[in-house]
Amino acid sequence: MLHTNTNNTWAPDYSVHPGEVLEEHLEARDLSQAAFARLCGITPKQVSEIINGKNPITSDTALIFEKVLGVSASIWSGIDADWQLFQAKEKEKHAAQHCADWIKIFPSDFLKTLKRSVGKDAIAVRNAILSFFGVGSEAAYESRWTGRCAAYRHSPTFTSQDAALSVWLRLGEIEAEKLEMPPFSKAKLKAAISEIRPLTLLSQAEYMPRIKSILHECGVAFIVIPGIKGAPVSGATHKAANGRFIIQASLRHKTNDHFWFTLFHEIGHLMLHGDKIFIEGNSASPSDANQQYERQADEFSTKILLNDKPLDVFPQTRENILAFSSRLGIHPGIIVGMLQHRKSLAWHKFSDLRLKMAEDSL
Incomplete structure (x- = not known):
């Protein structure tokens, strides 16, 4: 462990605290900390802090110890450097485990x-x-x-589902931050609704760029980010760090009825609820306030799509659905989806009218 001063060396085979080495030398010489401090011309507090690991052995202190104890300054500096390196490695190891x-x-x-x-x-x-x-x-x-993810759940605990959701939202932010856009205008957005609604009759390849363009003029970035595993989300209304308003869709259900209802639902949030964040998906237990907001956005979307017309006032035949949707000027698949959601129509019935959406055409 400790060699004599004749060879002036000390070679530990493991990392050891410099204060322990100093304490061993003092005990070997029967020196108290106070007596050693007087010999060194430093305060007892400085000696105590070195022994207790509160202060390192500096180069100046190492030179003093060399004169008093006969152990070279390079050895004292080496002991301290080895200890500092050991501490850094331990810190790195713990940090790596925490990161993992x-x-x-x-x-x-x-x-x-x-x-x-x-x-x-x-x-x-x-x-x-x-x-x-x-x-x-x-x-x-x-x-x-x-x-932000609390808008999606009731539990205060941050979960892996929240982490997945944060990735999905951030992907939307990154895309939105690339755009040059005018300030958000609620008045323009309100006026744009009547321009967006007829687009339901177009193909996906036609209506997607039109939606983006129209909302862009309103100061809203419309971003489609396909859903990611662990985040069963349909859409969201949120703001980027730079204040940009975003309507984000995932095409989770990959049918046009879900897409259009979700789009107008999100527009409803912007029109009715300002810059709060709203996330649509499998929220386990939303708060009472959020439930109210979601109901209001659902009612807004329903009102826009049905143009204030009652839905369940005709026999649910293919001919009636086609005629009703034609009078409303929207795609019949939307009517089928709404009837199925209300359980007025079996899930399998007329589902061929609901159009599939393709992520690869975005």
Whole structure:
């Protein structure tokens, strides 16, 4: 453990605290901390803090110890450097373990994509996640996204579903932040509804760019981000960090009736509820306030699509559905979807009128 001063060396085979080494030398010489401090010309407090690990052995202190104890300054500096390196490695090890635990909450496909760029090192992956979200720390991530994802659930606990949802929302933010847009105008959005509604009769390839263009003029970014595993979400209304309003759709159900109802539902949130964040999906237990907001947005969407006409006033035959939708000027698949949702029509009946949507045509 401890060699004599004749060879002036000390070679530990493991990392040891410098204060322990100093204390051993003092005990070997029967020196108290106070007596040693007087010999060194430093205060007893300085000696105590070195022994207790509150202060390192500086180069100046190492030179003093060399004169008093006969152990070279380079050895004292080496002991301290070894200890500092050991501490740094321990800190890094604990940080890596913490990072490994933290990154597990994110979707596996998202992590695989990051690892292809930065490798599998947990700290590198953590840093890549923070860069993706545009934040500097895990605390900053949670501060921004815990509240936003709370719109999707009732539980105060941040879950892997929340993490997946935050990835989906952030993908929408990133796309929206690329756009040059005018300020949001509620008046323009209200006027645009009558321009958007007839687009239900067009093909997906025709109406998608028109929706984006019309909403863009209203100061709203319309972003379609296909759903990701772990986030069963249909759509959302939210704001990017730069204040840009976003209507985001996932095409989760991949049918035109769901798409159009969700779109007008989200427009309803912007018209009725301002800049609050709303996320549509499998919210386990939304708050009373959110339930009210969601009902209002549902009613708004229904009113726009049906043009204030009652839905259940005719026998549900194919001919009647086609005639009713023609009078309303909307696609018949929307009527079928609404009737099925109300359980006025069996789920399998006339489902061929509901058009499938393709993600690869976005």
